[in-house]
Amino acid sequence: MSTRLGRAITAALVLMMVGVLAILGVQTIFAQSAPADGLRADIVKAEIPSDRKPVVTFSLTDASGSPLTLEQMDANSVRFALTRVEKDAQTGYGRLLNYVVTSATGRSYTFEGEDTKAALARASQAGYDSGGVFTSLGNGSYTYKFSFALPLNYDVDATQRVAMQATRNARQWVGNDFYDWKPNGQVAQAVTSVTNKACDSCHDLLAAHGGQRYEVQLCATCHTEQTTDPETGRTVDFKVMVHKIHRGENLPSVAEGKMPYYIVGFHQSVADFSEVAFPRDVRQCTACHTGPAADNYKTKPSAAACGACHDNVDFATGAGHPAGAQPDSACATCHPADGPEFGASVTGAHTIPERSSQLRGVTFNLLVHEQMTSSGIVGPRDVGSRPSGTVIRASVDNGHYRRPVLRLH
Numbered sequence: 239m240s241t242r243l244g245r246a247i248t249a250a251l252v253l254m255m256v257g258v259l260a261i262l263g264v265q266t267i268f269a270q271s272a273p274a275d276g277l278r279a280d281i282v283k284a285e286i287p288s289d290r291k292p293v294v295t296f297s298l299t300d301a302s303g304s305p306l307t308l309e310q311m312d313a314n315s316v317r318f319a320l321t322r323v324e325k326d327a328q329t330g331y332g333r334l335l336n337y338v339v340t341s342a343t344g345r346s347y348t349f350e351g352e353d354t355k356a357a358l359a360r361a362s363q364a365g366y367d368s369g370g371v372f373t374s375l376g377n378g379s380y381t382y383k384f385s386f387a388l389p390l391n392y393d394v395d396a397t398q399r400v401a402m403q404a405t406r407n408a409r410q411w412v413g414n415d416f417y418d419w420k421p422n423g424q425v426a427q428a429v430t431s432v433t434n435k436a437c438d439s440c441h442d443l444l445a446a447h448g449g450q451r452y453e454v455q456l457c458a459t460c461h462t463e464q465t466t467d468p469e470t471g472r473t474v475d476f477k478v479m480v481h482k483i484h485r486g487e488n489l490p491s492v493a494e495g496k497m498p499y500y501i502v503g504f505h506q507s508v509a510d511f512s513e514v515a516f517p518r519d520v521r522q523c524t525a526c527h528t529g530p531a532a533d534n535y536k537t538k539p540s541a542a543a544c545g546a547c548h549d550n551v552d553f554a555t556g557a558g559h560p561a562g563a564q565p566d567s568a569c570a571t572c573h574p575a576d577g578p579e580f581g582a583s584v585t586g587a588h589t590i591p592e593r594s595s596q597l598r599g600v601t602f603n604l605l606v607h608e609q610m611t612s613s614g615i616v617g618p619r620d621v622g623s624r625p626s627g628t629v630i631r632a633s634v635d636n637g638h639y640r641r642p643v644l645r646l647h
């Protein structure tokens with residue numbers, strides 16, 4: 239009897255202990271599954287099924303590589319853009335065009351204390367898809383099916399890009415990714431001629447739109463030729479906007495025309511770039527142009543890309559351009575990628591005097607020099623030996639035109 243009672247008590251104790259352990263165990267499991275910091279969004283693949291509504295497969299993980307769920311993201315923060323590379327009929331250049339283009343309304347805004355009317359009543363803007371369908375594949379993997387179907391005759395040979403953003407913990411953590419592919423199965427064409435690595439050499443780390451976006455390949459899906467800011471009437475095409483932002487205070491329209499360069503962003507906030515001082519010579523094009531498609535900066539000249547920095551030139555009328563009005567298809571004939579220093583080629587024209595191999599000592603025809611150092615050598619490599627405040631101007635004469643080659647302060 240006593241032994242039976244003893245067994246019963248032992249059994250009860252064992253059960254209780256199991257219960258306690260189970261609770262502890264459950265807590266341990268909960269503790270283990272509480273997500274770690276960070277967010278990583280990865281696009282694994284994308285395809286266009288027979289209904290032509292593209293499907294993208296992606297995963298969400300934390301910094302420790304553990305899967306995250308859609309519910310753990312900020313509400314409606316997982317968003318997708320879809321673009322294709324289309325060949326420009328005139329130039330043959332490939333450019334990204336977004337499938338989703340909406341119309342934005344221009345509203346008045348306050349600039350420097352003044353109520354200012356929008357330049358345009360409406361403007362087109364490329365953007366994210368909305369209303370697509372998410373399906374869980376388990377373990378942090380999902381598919382997203384776009385809400386729209388591609389046109390019947392969509393180009394299966396053209397590179398397509400899907401790009402995404404997701405945020406977590408009230409935007410504390412941000413994940414961006416992109417995926418390029420060709421529906422015909424061939425290797426995708428590299429299109430965007432800049433890399434985050436290049437931007438981050440100064441920006442550390444690049445962030446835009448309230449910190450939700452950092453991936454330049456994602457920027458390029460909305461910042462296409464299709465997107466205009468209705469308030470200013472200015473395009474935010476990536477090549478135009480980024481060139482203008484960084485030429486900043488030296489942009490001819492800003493420096494000479496006294497016209498501020500700004501864009502009116504979300505909530506009518508004015509982002510004025512008129513005082514940006516690029517910490518390097520902006521002619522160092524490769525400060526940004528790196529990566530697989532980098533050479534596009536010198537092989538695909540156009541009025542939009544070149545004229546963004548040279549905004550005192552009008553390529554349609556020819557004003558300010560020594561060769562007059564020219565179409566985009568002609569630029570590369572006179573401005574080839576490479577050529578002699580200070581020539582009309584893209585790299586030649588942007589020779590940075592301080593880096594020129596021709597400027598070691600006086601090896602060129604000096605026409606003007608306002609002031610020289612005691613050594614008399616116009617050698618940029620001895621900049622350090624110059625008394626500060628000395629302004630040196632010199633010009634080269636290559637038979638066609640004269641140009642100041644040294645502006646040291």
Ligand code: HEC
Binds near residue numbers: 431
């Ligand atoms: C601060 C960064 C930055 C600098 C400096 C810069 N670019 Fe760009 N450039 C861009 C971005 C961003 C684009 C758009 C890239 C894209 O969408 O593929 C672009 C695009 C271009 C394009 C259009 C073809 C292409 O690559 O997409 C040309 C041409 C170009 N740049 C020329 C130049 C030249 C010439 C210089 C130097 C005198 C220069 N850029 C300096 C950022 C820069």
Ligand code: HEC
Binds near residue numbers: 441446513525
């Ligand atoms: C050599 C340094 C340098 C490089 C390289 C550079 N930037 Fe910038 N960028 C700047 C400076 C300086 C500013 C002005 C910052 C300010 O005034 O707050 C700026 C401002 C900007 C701005 C507007 C303000 C902001 O911070 O959001 C954007 C957008 C931007 N850069 C994007 C880019 C992109 C994209 C690239 C690469 C393609 C790039 N930058 C490469 C120096 C650089």
Ligand code: HEC
Binds near residue numbers: 364446458469474502
């Ligand atoms: C989903 C589309 C989309 C993406 C992705 C996107 N942008 Fe934008 N961006 C816009 C639109 C649209 C505007 C014009 C704003 C307006 O008119 O209201 C804009 C404006 C801007 C402006 C000027 C106004 C402001 O608010 O500062 C900067 C700078 C900018 N974007 C930088 C970037 C950079 C850098 C990236 C990538 C890291 C990026 N954007 C990605 C749509 C996008």
Ligand code: HEC
Binds near residue numbers: 520544582
């Ligand atoms: C990021 C800004 C930027 C871009 C983009 C750019 N340039 Fe320039 N370019 C300059 C600067 C700065 C100079 C030096 C002269 C000056 O300050 O205007 C210059 C000088 C030149 C010159 C020499 C004539 C002169 O005024 O000294 C030519 C020719 C030229 N660029 C052609 C082009 C062509 C063609 C493209 C497009 C492929 C282009 N540029 C794109 C900034 C730019």
Ligand code: HEC
Binds near residue numbers: 561566569573580587
């Ligand atoms: C028939 C030849 C020719 C064609 C075509 C041509 N250019 Fe030029 N361009 C020139 C010459 C010559 C100069 C003066 C070169 C210099 O100053 O070094 C020049 C100067 C420039 C400059 C510098 C302007 C300045 O501020 O001094 C830019 C920018 C430029 N061209 C861009 C373009 C673009 C963009 C196209 C196509 C839309 C184009 N060019 C087509 C011959 C041409």
